[in-house]
Amino acid sequence: MLLEIAERLETFVVERNLEARSEGLLALRPCVIKLLGQTALLEAKVPLTLAATKDVDVYADYEFAVEQEFRRLLATKGRELDSLGSEVWMPAETTYQPLFVGHYVRLLIADVESVLVSKGLKAARKNRPLLTEYLARGPSERFLKLAQEYRLDLEQFL
Amino acid sequence: MSRQVSALVERAQARYAKLQRQRRDPRYRRVLGRFVAAGLLSTNDETVPQRGAIRLADALWAGEVEPRILELLPALLIKKPSFFEDRTALPDDLARVVRALRRGEVPAEFRGIPGADLARWLPRLGRSGAAPSRLRCFRFSAEESRLLSQLSRELDTTEVAVLRRALRELGAALLQDRGQAKPA
Numbered sequence: 609m610l611l612e613i614a615e616r617l618e619t620f621v622v623e624r625n626l627e628a629r630s631e632g633l634l635a636l637r638p639c640v641i642k643l644l645g646q647t648a649l650l651e652a653k654v655p656l657t658l659a660a661t662k663d664v665d666v667y668a669d670y671e672f673a674v675e676q677e678f679r680r681l682l683a684t685k686g687r688e689l690d691s692l693g694s695e696v697w698m699p700a701e702t703t704y705q706p707l708f709v710g711h712y713v714r715l716l717i718a719d720v721e722s723v724l725v726s727k728g729l730k731a732a733r734k735n736r737p738l739l740t741e742y743l744a745r746g747p748s749e750r751f752l753k754l755a756q757e758y759r760l761d762l763e764q765f766l
Numbered sequence: 767m768s769r770q771v772s773a774l775v776e777r778a779q780a781r782y783a784k785l786q787r788q789r790r791d792p793r794y795r796r797v798l799g800r801f802v803a804a805g806l807l808s809t810n811d812e813t814v815p816q817r818g819a820i821r822l823a824d825a826l827w828a829g830e831v832e833p834r835i836l837e838l839l840p841a842l843l844i845k846k847p848s849f850f851e852d853r854t855a856l857p858d859d860l861a862r863v864v865r866a867l868r869r870g871e872v873p874a875e876f877r878g879i880p881g882a883d884l885a886r887w888l889p890r891l892g893r894s895g896a897a898p899s900r901l902r903c904f905r906f907s908a909e910e911s912r913l914l915s916q917l918s919r920e921l922d923t924t925e926v927a928v929l930r931r932a933l934r935e936l937g938a939a940l941l942q943d944r945g946q947a948k949p950a
Contacts, residue, residue, distance in 0.1 A: 650810060657789065659798070659809040659832050672921055672931075686805045688890070694938055733878030734833045737785055743778035752771065766777040 610643060610651050610664075610715060611708050613681045618710035620677045625712070638712045639670035641678070642704050644696050644726070647687075648717045651707060656741050662686055665693035674713075698726050699754055721751040728760045739765040788831045796820060797828035797835060804849070806838055806891075819851040826857070829877065837879045838887055840864050845892035 625635040643651060644667065646660035664687050670678065679689045704716035724742055727735040742751075743765055755762060788794060789811070799816035801807040822843075829836035840863045842849050843856070856864065859876060866873035866881075867888055873881040906914065918925045 650808070653810075657809075657811050659807050659811065659834050661807060661834055661838070662805065686808075691934055692938070695941055731880075734837065734883075736833070736878075737831060740778055740781050740785060743775060744782035746775055747771070762774060766774070766781055 609685055609687075610647065613678070613685065614641070614708035614710065614713055614715040616681055617674065617678055618708075618713040621674060621710075621712040624673065636671055636674055636712065638714070639668060639674055640714045640716065641670065642667040643707070643715065643717045644693065644698060645723065648723050649720060651717050652705075652720055654720050655745070656738060658738070662688045663690040663693075664688065665690050665696050667694060667696075667698075696726065697730055698722055699758060701754060701757075721748055721754055724751060725754045725758055725760055728755070728762075728765070729758055732764055736765055785831065791831075793821075793824040794828045794831050797825050798832065800849070801835060801838070804846075806842075807832075807834060819848060822850045822852050822856070825850070826860070833877075833879060836877050837883050838891075840867055840873070840876065840884050841887035841891050844868060844888065 621636050621639075627633075628635045643664070645663075645665040646658060647664045649656065649658055650660060664682055666689070668675065668678075675689070682689050698718060699722045702722035703719045705719065706714060707717050708715040724735075724739060728739050732739075739762075743762065747755075754760075795814065796816055797820055798807070798809065798811065799813045800818075800820045802809060802813045803815035803817060825835060825839055829839060840860065843853055843860075843864055844867055847853050863873040863876045863881075863884060867885060872885045875881055876884055914925050914928060917928045921928060921931075
């Protein structure tokens with residue numbers, strides 16, 4: 609779903625910039641949108657049982673017009689851009705994989721291990737079933753390393 | 767895999783087996799199906815969309831399996847009461863949360879869900895979708911007023927939207943400076 613939205617957002621920026629150039633106005637800057645939270649896990653198609661509210665958390669450096677269009681496109685799919693998304697804590701080691709790379713819009717997804725460490729540290733109770741399932745399926749070395757680094761108490765999920 | 771990690775995985779598997787049993791329970795399937803059908807939750811779990819009212823006791827039980835159900839529950843009781851068959855006899859902790867939300871307060875934690883997470887759903891559910899806003903009056907100098915109008919034109923939005931955005935961005939910047947972060 610987010611891939612389709614990113615494609616439509618790219619089209620929006622291309623069209624706006626063509627208009628802006630023909631009218632001698634400033635063009636919209638290229639932007640990077642990084643998906644976080646449950647949305648990142650769903651888009652990454654991780655083999656975990658996931659339930660998500662309609663909120664979409666992102667880090668993004670887009671301009672206001674692009675944000676508004678992104679918000680509108682999400683709403684057409686019953687999703688909502690979380691205005692507090694920029695406040696989500698993520699480990700410094702987080703890596704982002706491209707989901708869509710356009711000329712103006714790049715949509716990236718945060719790596720699974722970092723998202724899970726973020727969830728375990730900042731909202732342990734709410735994400736307890738998710739972390740339990742992840743641990744039961746065999747945690748990766750990277751997850752264990754991050755959990756140790758950030759002192760995530762794994763006992764609380766057992 | 768080290769012995770310590772193996773033991774951890776083994777214990778997680780025992781707990782996960784219980785979780786899987788709970789996820790197969792008809793109460794959970796019905797509640798999740800209803801939340802998905804209403805567009806409140808999306809999931810990669812197999813669900814059969816459900817229509818009609820659900821039992822509050824089932825929702826509370828299912829909320830222990832998927833805590834996001836508990837997160838939405840108090841606001842749903844206020845904004846979409848017909849979602850539930852029986853909404854008169856609320857457990858004490860839920861009744862306290864609902865009372866606080868009705869008064870426009872941020873409630874205390876509810877079964878592990880922070881009060882702020884519960885409160886943010888109230889303006890976002892129901893037909894209007896409008897946030898319960900409050901009238902606040904401020905005086906601006908002529909220069910500030912001109913700046914506000916200019917920003918409103920530049921951003922092609924209303925003046926109140928400019929103020930709200932500025933407030934949000936300032937709040938976010940200050941919270942980040944203080945190392946406070948939004949839960950995942």
